[in-house]
Amino acid sequence: MERSGAADKDAAPPPTAVTQQDGGDIFSFITPTEFVDLPSQGLRYPERHPLHKIATIEIRHMTAKEEDILTSESLIKKGIALDRLVQAVVVDKSIKPEDLLIGDKNAVLIAARITGFGSQYHTSLTCPSCTTINETTLDLDDLQSKELTDLPENVTATEEGNYVITLPDFNDLEVEVRLLTGHDERFIMKKREKRRKLKLADTNVTDQLTAIIARVNEITDPALLAQFSEQVPTRVSREIRNTYEELVPDLDMTFGFECDNCGHVGKVGMPITADFFWPDI
């Protein structure tokens, strides 16, 4: 054991050698970094995850290399441009964008956008009352994380990082859910696109349920769980989804809104459209 330990030490190149080999990092000193507050505060990751109990993540400011990613048609077509962007700006390369909880990934994307193009986001919002399109400028610095509360009484965490919801009103039904990551988000998007291409109706509610449910009582078979998602009574599925929303960390992406046309006042969700990263278009 001692010998192999010594050999490992000898094998590790000195830090300066690493910097010289990796030409891409020679100028890293001119790119500032900053810490982004994670909506999860690291509290929703299992122990094996690099962000377990870590409340912030360090990102590099955007550079021309990241602009290349954002303008790469092939990456955009594959729907992975934003993931690549996250991967490029996160300093700790042991953190994979697909393993980030979606809310944390959104926080990284928005912080990266601010480092590249500032916090002013010019976009159009559709009035929920009269459907008039209102041109508006939002300030991304105003976005706050949803408050992360303690686990509700009927919820327990598992070692794998899932959460078991017990539903006393429904024969103590036990539903184990996983919090969605970038990986799940991509999977759901692909499924949705496939249905659109086949001109099938959207199945957003069942898709979300299928994605989050890992176990129902003793049942873990994916085909049976998919059946459960389709057949579960609305009252039960609402309870599951509401509890999930309480558990899942996220940014509050809604803004106060007043319609220029009809005067409607309310909250609307911030759209992340193409102009989110291309403010000049």
Ligand SMILES: [Zn+2]
């Ligand atoms: Zn209106």
